[in-house]
Amino acid sequence: MPRTSKSTSNNQALYAFDAEQRAQHGIVCGVDEAGRGPLCGPVCCAAVILNPDDPIEGINDSKKLTEKRREALFEEITRRAVAYEIVFISPQEIDEKNILWATMDGMAQAVAGLDPQPEYVLIDGNRCPPELAHPAQPVVKGDATSASIAAASILAKVSRDRYMLELDKQYPQYQLAKHKGYPTALHYELIAQYGIQPFYRRSFLKKQGYWHGK
Structure with a gap:
């Protein structure tokens, strides 16, 4: 089967899932995040x-998706979606609340920022933010199940990557463009060499023994 046919079939399946949800619940939005695992930078949530x-x-x-394809789809989604919202949650808030609840808060903020508001919310993962003002459903592997969640995953990923590329220009010694803040061997070596900056998640580094309150 040609690759384009397989891609089209997958696209139809993701949209069909959303159509079923709309038939039952009305206007549906998808929500996802990017950046829960890195040692630094924000977590980015999109609806x-x-x-x-x-x-x-x-x-x-x-x-x-390739980086090039994500970038192209980002432009398509932001141009053609009924509504979208992108929220960044800072390393300081992550340290204060922990990554799970900081992410839940970011997801709820993203939904609250939509205009029009949805009637039903599809959340990637196995739990829903308690602050949501709408009925919601967690969808495990939602970014491979729902077109709305997949679209949110693209917006969140591209937005966070762009943020990290800008941060890389300010702090080139950390090579953030290469690892995007994730805990690679290279990243740990650079932290040991150059220390930490305000954009690091100190709670993450504490767990790894890389920060001792200095």
């Missing part, structure tokens, strides 16, 4: 309401 009458070809789990 998206797609237009069911204007499907975007190629939407998929952001991890399954």
